[in-house]
Amino acid sequence: MIYTVTFNPSLDYVVQMKEFKAGDINRAEAETIYPGGKGVNVALVLGNLHIPAKMLGFIAGFTGREIERLALECGSDCDFIVLDEGYSRINLKISADDETAVNGMGPVIPDDKLQALMAQIDGMADGDTLVLAGSIPAALPDDIYERILRRLEGRSVRVVVDATGDLLKNVMKYKPFLVKPNNFELGELFDTVLKTDEEIAECARKLQDMGARNVLVSLGGDGALLLGEDGRVYRMQSPKGKLVNSVGAGDSMVAGFLAGFESSGGDLQEALKMGISAGSASAFHDWLATEDDIKEVYGQLP
Numbered sequence: 001m002i003y004t005v006t007f008n009p010s011l012d013y014v015v016q017m018k019e020f021k022a023g024d025i026n027r028a029e030a031e032t033i034y035p036g037g038k039g040v041n042v043a044l045v046l047g048n049l050h051i052p053a054k055m056l057g058f059i060a061g062f063t064g065r066e067i068e069r070l071a072l073e074c075g076s077d078c079d080f081i082v083l084d085e086g087y088s089r090i091n092l093k094i095s096a097d098d099e100t101a102v103n104g105m106g107p108v109i110p111d112d113k114l115q116a117l118m119a120q121i122d123g124m125a126d127g128d129t130l131v132l133a134g135s136i137p138a139a140l141p142d143d144i145y146e147r148i149l150r151r152l153e154g155r156s157v158r159v160v161v162d163a164t165g166d167l168l169k170n171v172m173k174y175k176p177f178l179v180k181p182n183n184f185e186l187g188e189l190f191d192t193v194l195k196t197d198e199e200i201a202e203c204a205r206k207l208q209d210m211g212a213r214n215v216l217v218s219l220g221g222d223g224a225l226l227l228g229e230d231g232r233v234y235r236m237q238s239p240k241g242k243l244v245n246s247v248g249a250g251d252s253m254v255a256g257f258l259a260g261f262e263s264s265g266g267d268l269q270e271a272l273k274m275g276i277s278a279g280s281a282s283a284f285h286d287w288l289a290t291e292d293d294i295k296e297v298y299g300q301l302p
């Protein structure tokens with residue numbers, strides 16, 4: 001079973017307009033509300049690919065109930081821990097000439113609820129996959145992912161981490177199966193701006209030296225670079241297409257990678273191809289890609 005943990009799920013309120021002007025009153029021309037948060041999105045895309053996945057994490061208030069309702073409506077399996085106070089965040093995504101986002105803070109997670117999540121983690125079986133994805137509410141310490149990995153030490157649970165900064169750095173010593181920074185996030189980790197494939201591969205190797213087994217660096221419209229645990233650099237471009245909404249493209253890529261890795265018996269080239277197919281298919285659509293969307297993009301790749 002694949003479990004995804006989202007500490008800070010969201011309702012993504014996506015508005016569209018031709019032009020967005022900061023400091024002005026802007027009027028939406030279309031609006032939609034989606035369940036969001038990185039682990040939630042990974043599980044939704046896995047579900048679209050008929051791969052069983054269970055969403056874990058914390059929800060609160062009316063927004064939290066709506067996240068769960070929308071996820072269930074999509075046929076997802078979830079076991080969220082419900083917080084007694086606060087509400088899950090609403091993340092504003094403005095799709096205009098450019099994309100702008102305002103991500104909320106999210107509720108405070110008290111210790112007893114954190115322990116309830118730890119009990120769920122303890123219940124995982126050998127052979128399971130755990131995806132830890134997204135930011136954490138500000139009140140939590142940034143070693144929280146590390147604490148989860150420490151708990152899993154010595155067990156055969158495959159761990160994927162899609163996070164930034166110290167949250168990501170701190171887990172490296174537990175040798176996660178996969179990490180997926182984008183090129184900006186990877187550069188930030190090493191206080192640099194990455195421009196060339198060589199520079200990206202060099203920083204990916206530093207992450208591998210710190211412990212990561214596979215480092216998948218997403219490059220938006222330029223595709224992705226994978227430094228595999230076999231030591232090889234795999235590079236694939238995204239197909240050309242019209243960008244409609246890139247929210248969730250990175251999460252879709254993680255789902256696609258896992259799906260490709262599983263179906264091919266661990267072929268990293270195939271995992272990368274499926275990752276790009278899912279990521280780009282989501283970027284070319286209003287929301288997360290369906291299986292047909294992914295197949296269509298897959299067919300365009302070499």
Ligand SMILES: Nc1ncnc2c1ncn2[C@@H]1O[C@H](COP(=O)(O)OP(=O)(O)O)[C@@H](O)[C@H]1O
Nearest residue numbers: 182218219220221223238249250276279280283
């Ligand atoms: N403009 C785009 N055109 C084609 N594919 C895209 C585009 N933006 C994102 N993607 C696809 O989605 C993947 C993840 O996108 P990226 O923006 O790098 O992730 P994140 O959302 O984590 O920053 C890319 O590797 C690519 O396959």
Ligand SMILES: O=P(O)(O)OC[C@H]1O[C@](O)(COP(=O)(O)O)[C@@H](O)[C@@H]1O
Nearest residue numbers: 036037038091134135248249250251
């Ligand atoms: O946890 P964070 O880093 O604030 O990100 C949450 C946001 O990221 C998303 O999961 C989308 O992520 P990606 O575009 O990186 O795939 C949204 O659904 C959500 O609003």
